[in-house]
Amino acid sequence: MAIQAVLFDLDNTLVNRKKAFQNYAERFVDEFVLVVDSRNRVQVVEYIIQADRDGYRKKRELYEELLTEFTMKNPVTADTLVDYWFAEFFKHTVVMDGALELLEQLRSKEIKLGLITNGSVHSQNSKIDQVQLRSYFDAVIVSDEVQLKKPDPKIFELALERLGVTAASSIYIGDHPRNDVTGAKSAGLGTIWLRGAEEWDEALEKPNFMIRELNEIRKIVEELG
Template sequence: MIKAIIFDLDNTLMNRNEAFNKFAYKLIDKYIYFSIENERKKVHEILRIADRDGYRSKEEIFQELSTILPWKYRPSIDEFISFWFSEFPKFSVPMENALEVIKEFKRRNIKLGIITNGSIQTQHSKIDCLGIRKYFDDIIVSDEVKIHKPNTNIFKISLERLEVLPQEACYIGDHPINDIKGATEAGMKAIWLKGFREWDDSLVEPEMAIDNLKELLELV
């Protein structure tokens, strides 16, 4: 019997791709010079590639971009990072059907948790901008506990806080290694949310996979 459901945040509960697209244009409009709309789109693509779906430090991104972009005003690295961390969460949007699914599981008295890699300030800001904090019994941001997915210990901490056994919990995420491999090795039932990352061919095929969060309501 499933007593707890634990979610990844970026591209699981929150549509990070959509949020990044909007944030990137705000950054471009503030700092980058362009004369035609096509140039604006090219810079957006450069930013998207440099970001690597969030799996890269902002220091690295700035160092790469600082000499290749047509800056109308080039910020210091501190200003760049501050702008990113303060502005990005404001564009947070929930994944399709996320709120409906969360509310239904709460109605069923299933415990809910979040495990997300990332910085404390940014990830908590995203959660607050989404307005979903009140639905969750436990939230873990990797920088808070100094353990990052796919390390199984971060999953074990969540299970202990929620007071459930591994076999009594499901974990849902989009990343084949960080989410699915990590949760599976921690003894949990892992469900892969498709559509954001290609499956890693070095891994065994996931036991369960979904295209939309709403499918969870029938699986769990």
């Protein structure tokens, strides 16, 4: 069956979360953390990046740890730092190389586009709108908004319902082996794994395709019809 819909993950698929968090962490250190020299600053930034676990960690837990690990320039609370996160992180959002060109190409072929992302309503919607992605999509699903979360197949089924397409005629692209690939497979979609952000779990069933660059997707869609 010809491809009628292409669905995407957001973080580290359409937007470069790793690069965004690097920029945010540097800004955070300059704003809050007392450092002794440039070498110490680099070490503190790297610590924060590792402690964040690529976003798979509760923000309050992260900031409570940072308050115990580092000396702050001024007295602050975890609440203050969490508020700063929600106010500032989305401003550092960076689109992945080739993402806009790919979305334009797919839309020109009258293929329906969907976006499914885990995360808070404020954070994910702010990132989407910061880089003006929303207008490309026929359906945008944020996990906290619908009370479903990848890899639950129901969140993929909800997106298909909103797009008015079948799983067999749809393909999903994401960077996370379990949340994206396994989740989409369990809902019956074709799957494309974008390498680079996460290591593959060899215990999982392989995706239909593996890519390193988003521009590879166009050829895959053309080959599938």
